[in-house]
Amino acid sequence: MISLLGALFVFAQLSLHDAQTDALGASPDVAAARARVAEAQARYDEARATLGPALVANYNQVPQAGPTNNSVVTQRLTTVGAQWTVGDLFAYVPAVAQAGAALRAAQQDLGDAERTERTAVIGAYYAALGARATLHARDDELATAQAQLRAAQIRFGAGDAPRLDVVRATVAVAAAQSDVARAQADVENTGAALALETGVDSGSLETMAPANLAAPPLGIGVPEAISRALAARPDVAAARANIAAEEHAVGVARRSGWPLVTVSGGYTHGVDTGIPVSGASATVDVSLPLTGAAHDRVAQEEARLAQARAQLQKVERGVELEVGTAVREYRAQSIALNASQNALQSAQAELQAAQIGYRSGATASLDLEAARSAYVAALVTQISALYAQARARAALSLLLGDAND
Numbered sequence: 394m395i396s397l398l399g400a401l402f403v404f405a406q407l408s409l410h411d412a413q414t415d416a417l418g419a420s421p422d423v424a425a426a427r428a429r430v431a432e433a434q435a436r437y438d439e440a441r442a443t444l445g446p447a448l449v450a451n452y453n454q455v456p457q458a459g460p461t462n463n464s465v466v467t468q469r470l471t472t473v474g475a476q477w478t479v480g481d482l483f484a485y486v487p488a489v490a491q492a493g494a495a496l497r498a499a500q501q502d503l504g505d506a507e508r509t510e511r512t513a514v515i516g517a518y519y520a521a522l523g524a525r526a527t528l529h530a531r532d533d534e535l536a537t538a539q540a541q542l543r544a545a546q547i548r549f550g551a552g553d554a555p556r557l558d559v560v561r562a563t564v565a566v567a568a569a570q571s572d573v574a575r576a577q578a579d580v581e582n583t584g585a586a587l588a589l590e591t592g593v594d595s596g597s598l599e600t601m602a603p604a605n606l607a608a609p610p611l612g613i614g615v616p617e618a619i620s621r622a623l624a625a626r627p628d629v630a631a632a633r634a635n636i637a638a639e640e641h642a643v644g645v646a647r648r649s650g651w652p653l654v655t656v657s658g659g660y661t662h663g664v665d666t667g668i669p670v671s672g673a674s675a676t677v678d679v680s681l682p683l684t685g686a687a688h689d690r691v692a693q694e695e696a697r698l699a700q701a702r703a704q705l706q707k708v709e710r711g712v713e714l715e716v717g718t719a720v721r722e723y724r725a726q727s728i729a730l731n732a733s734q735n736a737l738q739s740a741q742a743e744l745q746a747a748q749i750g751y752r753s754g755a756t757a758s759l760d761l762e763a764a765r766s767a768y769v770a771a772l773v774t775q776i777s778a779l780y781a782q783a784r785a786r787a788a789l790s791l792l793l794g795d796a797n798d
Contacts, residue, residue, distance in 0.1 A: 405602040561759065
């Protein structure tokens with residue numbers, strides 16, 4: 394019988410953890426999310442650097458009346474100093490807070506992109522493993538069918554079996570060859586998908602090894618799983634960070650309607666009415682907006698804040714549905730695996746009894762073929778259930794914030 398029976402195998406040269414790590418480096422979605430984090434970091438640094446005075450220099454040259462009524466002199470003044478817009482001081486704290494919240498949101502978006510990529514790798518990894526285990530089962534099926542064909546030919550040649558047994562065995566070999574061909578195609582397709590997802594060479598997927606230890610069952614209820622996921626999921630954290638960013642944006646918008654005060658101070662040196670002058674100078678400019686643009690801007694930011702809050706509710710609902718589905722899927726796959734193992738044991742016992750009966754002449758070839766077909770179907774079902782349960786467990790662990798080994 395097949396050597397992979399009842400055991401979970403992994404790729405000897407590529408663990409699930411390594412596959413996920415490689416995929417994060419090869420994913421364009423993750424690369425784009427990292428670029429958005431870099432952009433948000435630059436915006437945050439820019440917001441922090443805006444507070445402070447600006448160095449200013451001014452040269453002023455105008456004609457003036459001279460000492461006598463019929464003379465003209467030139468006023469030349471050069472001022473060097475610093476300028477500070479007081480309105481920037483009021484907007485600085487909320488602006489920096491808004492940029493910081495946007496940076497945290499981008500970082501959480503990156504975490505969500507990485508989680509999505511890890512989930513895709515889990516599916517591709519176990520699909521590739523299951524395809525290879527199924528190919529082993531199909532190879533075993535073909536070897537068994539060929540052995541039965543040889544036995545039928547010998548018995549027919551000796552006059553101990555009718556020609557119908559040879560025909561049935563030949564048909565069984567042809568069906569097994571078709572199953573092997575389809576299984577081989579599945580191996581190549583799933584291997585190519587995993588290699589493309591991770592960026593590894595397909596040669597690292599050639600050998601399989603037993604998993605070190607069977608993972609303990611996840612005994613967790615739906616409410617507890619949802620609670621853990623809401624606390625750990627990056628997409629939820631990103632939605633909450635977006636709300637914080639929009640709250641600060643509302644504060645910035647409200648301050649945009651305040652009077653704009655610009656204070657300049659420095660040292661002036663020049664000539665006024667022909668007399669050299671020099672000394673400290675100061676200028677205060679006040680600008681009061683008279684339009685309703687500031688009110689409209691506040692309304693826009695408040696609408697964006699309402700959208701961010703609604704988006705958080707949508708994300709939380711999605712997490713509740715996804716995690717609840719994952720818990721129930723894992724439970725169902727665990728039950729299905731136990732049932733498939735029991736069915737396989739029964740089918741194997743039936744096949745062994747049919748083989749003994751056929752050799753002794755107590756069982757017809759039709760019964761033997763039926764038993765063999767039932768065994769192969771049970772074996773393939775058990776393999777599918779085994780890797781489906783492993784995939785469901787890994788996916789649920791990821792949703793709960795646990796690492797996949």
